[in-house]
Amino acid sequence: MKILTCEQMQRLEQAAVNSGIDCFELMETAGVSAAKIFVEKFGIKRGDRVVSVCGKGNNGGDGIVAATYLCTLGIRTDVILVDGEIKTREALLALQKSGKSSVPVWRIWEETDKSIEKIKKADYIIDAIYGIGFKGALKENILPVVELINTSKGKVMSVDLPSGTICDSGQYENGCVNADITVTFTTLKPLHVLYPSIDYCGKIYVSSVGIPQQLTDNSPCYVETVTSDIAKRALAKRKPSSNKGSFGSMLSICGSYGMAGAAQLAVNGAYACGAGLVRSAVTKAVYAINSPSFPEAVYIPLEENEVGRISANNIKALLELTRTSRAVLAGCGIGVDDDTRRLIAELIVKSEAPLILDADALNIVAEQPSLLNRAKSRIIITPHPGEMARLCGISVEQVQRNRKGCAEYFAEKYNVITVLKGAYTVIANEKGKCLVNTTGNPGMARGGSGDVLAGMIAGLVTQGADPFDAACAGVYIHGGAGDICRDEIGEYSMLARDIIGAVPKFLKELA
Numbered sequence: 001m002k003i004l005t006c007e008q009m010q011r012l013e014q015a016a017v018n019s020g021i022d023c024f025e026l027m028e029t030a031g032v033s034a035a036k037i038f039v040e041k042f043g044i045k046r047g048d049r050v051v052s053v054c055g056k057g058n059n060g061g062d063g064i065v066a067a068t069y070l071c072t073l074g075i076r077t078d079v080i081l082v083d084g085e086i087k088t089r090e091a092l093l094a095l096q097k098s099g100k101s102s103v104p105v106w107r108i109w110e111e112t113d114k115s116i117e118k119i120k121k122a123d124y125i126i127d128a129i130y131g132i133g134f135k136g137a138l139k140e141n142i143l144p145v146v147e148l149i150n151t152s153k154g155k156v157m158s159v160d161l162p163s164g165t166i167c168d169s170g171q172y173e174n175g176c177v178n179a180d181i182t183v184t185f186t187t188l189k190p191l192h193v194l195y196p197s198i199d200y201c202g203k204i205y206v207s208s209v210g211i212p213q214q215l216t217d218n219s220p221c222y223v224e225t226v227t228s229d230i231a232k233r234a235l236a237k238r239k240p241s242s243n244k245g246s247f248g249s250m251l252s253i254c255g256s257y258g259m260a261g262a263a264q265l266a267v268n269g270a271y272a273c274g275a276g277l278v279r280s281a282v283t284k285a286v287y288a289i290n291s292p293s294f295p296e297a298v299y300i301p302l303e304e305n306e307v308g309r310i311s312a313n314n315i316k317a318l319l320e321l322t323r324t325s326r327a328v329l330a331g332c333g334i335g336v337d338d339d340t341r342r343l344i345a346e347l348i349v350k351s352e353a354p355l356i357l358d359a360d361a362l363n364i365v366a367e368q369p370s371l372l373n374r375a376k377s378r379i380i381i382t383p384h385p386g387e388m389a390r391l392c393g394i395s396v397e398q399v400q401r402n403r404k405g406c407a408e409y410f411a412e413k414y415n416v417i418t419v420l421k422g423a424y425t426v427i428a429n430e431k432g433k434c435l436v437n438t439t440g441n442p443g444m445a446r447g448g449s450g451d452v453l454a455g456m457i458a459g460l461v462t463q464g465a466d467p468f469d470a471a472c473a474g475v476y477i478h479g480g481a482g483d484i485c486r487d488e489i490g491e492y493s494m495l496a497r498d499i500i501g502a503v504p505k506f507l508k509e510l511a
Helices: 006-018 023-042 058-072 089-100 112-121 143-151 213-218 228-234 260-272 284-293 312-322 338-350 360-365 369-374 385-392 396-401 403-414 449-462 467-488 496-510
Strands: 050-054 077-081 105-107 124-128 155-159 181-185 203-207 223-225 249-253 277-283 298-302 327-330 355-357 379-381 417-420 426-428 434-436
Touching: 006 023, 006 213, 023 058, 023 089, 023 124, 023 155, 023 181, 023 203, 050 058, 050 112, 058 077, 058 089, 058 124, 058 155, 077 112, 089 105, 105 112, 112 143, 228 467, 228 496, 249 260, 249 312, 249 449, 260 277, 260 284, 260 449, 260 496, 277 284, 277 312, 284 298, 298 312, 312 338, 327 338, 327 449, 338 355, 338 360, 338 369, 355 360, 355 449, 360 369, 360 385, 369 403, 379 467, 385 396, 385 403, 396 403, 403 417, 403 426, 403 434, 417 467, 426 467, 449 467, 449 496, 467 496
Parallel strands: 050 077, 050 124, 077 105, 124 155, 155 181, 181 203, 223 434, 249 277, 249 327, 277 298, 327 355, 355 379, 379 417
Antiparallel strands: 417 426, 426 434
């Protein structure tokens, strides 16, 4: 799916109008589809108190159409105008039609107390004050209304975006609506995948309004999302004559004293995505812990240093193993000291197999990022925002405010595929291509989840997938499995191992 900026969306809508679609027809479809999602997701029924808080533009028109449709279902919905009289042609038509359906319309500047009371007591609220064209700060007359919505007991659906957020940047100046769900139309917009607006959108639903798909396909966009087709492309085909060698041998260099689980989770992730053989190079102490509980891996016991980490004495042997590996994963739980610094540096400059670097490997690279430019093979890095901040030499806040820009900058400057993890993970390659992932949920914010992802990506590369496809597919599958866990277990209790357990179900549905 494409993600369109405000200007791109406006041009797309104009193209639809030029093709013969009436603007009011688009508004009616948008308002009705939003109302249907509103009823379905919240379980709204007759007798519930519903208000649609509307601005004076076309977003307000969407809210009026939604209220009119709800009234035809027998769900009384009061329209409250909060920013002056309706201004646009389409919204005026919506208001006229609402009158014919006896929709109650209140003007907050005329009946202030009554309007405030209705918002306070509403069971459900439609936020249709501002749309994608909004910029700047909330006006003095609107700020109290937004605060009233946010402090009311009602569940909130925002139309297109939470009022107060800015479409193209995801920022807000002096406040915004905190929605439970947001319904947007035709495509996602940047604010739906950007920080901090993602924290105010709630669950996001995209609804069609009848714009021909060909017009959307031809539209320029801000960025595109990872699709199921990309994930399918990265999965190796299973021929009847296949054996484990058909799906590659992977080398995993992970774990240390106190971090045995990181190595095991990474190996599990690789196998869950179909890797044929995973050789887990771990210290002898980690080997003793992991081998009984996960016998499928082939273990390479390593000499450890005085603090229980991989000794530099193993580097020559590990480099030799990279020669017979289709992919090498390094970093999960290895710790940072002189030995592991030497190990990661040697892998970067000498391994001819694609490298997937995570966790402590990234903390080591952050000390000397230019080392990446000396790599012999393609490299995938999988930083979370804190690691990305260290790699770029900026603050976490700066990373979060420009996730796409940070990932693209680092990928191009250091010639690596960058997987910037977090809500709406960003995947950028060395040549400027960038995608955003939409699977996953907050329940995945657990220790070990990143180790699983790194293993999954490495497992896909091991099977022969293009590294960028593997990175995108790994993130997509990881998030999809996490969504299964959310639905079956709930966001509070799911663990990294649960994500691994859900991968087979997700892959079966994907296939």
